Amino acid sequence: MVEAAHCMLCRIVRGVLRVDSVVNTARIIGFVTQHEPYARGHCVFFPKRHAISLHDMNDEDLAEILPVIKRVATALDLKTYNIILPNNGALAGQTVFHAHVHLIPKWTEADGLRRAGEPPAGIDQTGIAQRIRERLRII
Numbered sequence: 001m002v003e004a005a006h007c008m009l010c011r012i013v014r015g016v017l018r019v020d021s022v023v024n025t026a027r028i029i030g031f032v033t034q035h036e037p038y039a040r041g042h043c044v045f046f047p048k049r050h051a052i053s054l055h056d057m058n059d060e061d062l063a064e065i066l067p068v069i070k071r072v073a074t075a076l077d078l079k080t081y082n083i084i085l086p087n088n089g090a091l092a093g094q095t096v097f098h099a100h101v102h103l104i105p106k107w108t109e110a111d112g113l114r115r116a117g118e119p120p121a122g123i124d125q126t127g128i129a130q131r132i133r134e135r136l137r138i139i
């Protein structure tokens with residue numbers, strides 16, 4: 001587990017790492033990423049409170065982050081874009097272990113995110129809806 005003291009995004013919160021921020025509220029920072037941007041205007045948003053994954057984020061941070069992203073998408077006059085919610089866990093592709101959300105504009109066919117693959121065949125969904133409903137009653 002990454003400690004908040006060594007977390008890259010927490011270092012931004014503490015002002016140790018400088019970024020080109022576009023939003024800085026009491027809860028959320030958003031910045032234009034210089035690290036492997038997929039398109040012009042690719043931004044990253046994250047809660048100031050260290051949270052590794054989405055399920056570690058508090059509900060107040062979660063409630064604020066999407067409206068903030070909506071405002072930035074509107075400011076950019078975006079009509080086509082991807083919002084990538086956290087990759088949660090290394091197996092899911094998480095490499096920065098502080099929950100964050102990407103806003104990736106799609107200006108042209110060549111910009112932005114491109115679909116990497118097709119969903120695998122043969123996924124068994126039997127019984128999972130019932131399991132989720134049962135778990136939701138106790139958490």
Ligand SMILES: [Zn+2]
Nearest residue numbers: 007010050098
């Ligand atoms: Zn952190």
